[in-house]
Amino acid sequence: ASAYDGTTAIMQALIDADADVNKRGGEYGTPLQAAADCGKVENVQLLLDHGALVNTEPIGMYGYPLQAVCETGDVATVRLLLEKGANVNAYAENSVYGYAIL
Template structure:
């Protein structure tokens, strides 16, 4: 019901004693499912009824990660306001910043950084947010991360960010990262 955005059914289930933090299934819990599927009203209801904003589990690790991956800024903002850990580690991309960077969600990357996301946090498939953005050719994100102090030489699956951009075949990112490294010397 949370995944489908059916607030009335979710409310009925909660009124009948359903555990708001029950774990199971692909999405781990109702909050993560609603966050992934852009169901803000259900997210609000679940949080009002005591859902653990930092609960771990399921395919996407946590609700903030799921909302960041899917690009729903309103839900990301809501989760952060309710105490979501901006640097929580879990799942494929490592954290919410890496997921948003990988998908090129600039508004969410900015929001996460403004709320204290560690620009150089390590973990996940690409090692860090800069490598994720570099590998996928997300130039605006690469520029933003560099402006916020991302370490070009931090290591991950593809070596460093320059190697990740090379592996992804993104000449514009290679040039940007090379210029950044030249300017720092």
């Protein structure tokens, strides 16, 4: 929940308390998927800095993090995910954004 609509400080406190940055579940999938869908580059950066996996098979309805952020128009987060190795050809059949990223 905090990855989607929380502040970076709240996320940092949870990470400091050993929250799993790759925990999967629910509508948004992983914390990275949720942060990307929200277009909060600072939250995405924090998760990546603490080991979030950029190409984890998506669950939930928002697809891969790159797929989710492309819909938001947040170029900074798109570039960050690409720099971290996001697969531009990934697709998720269950995504509300369609199959292909482009």
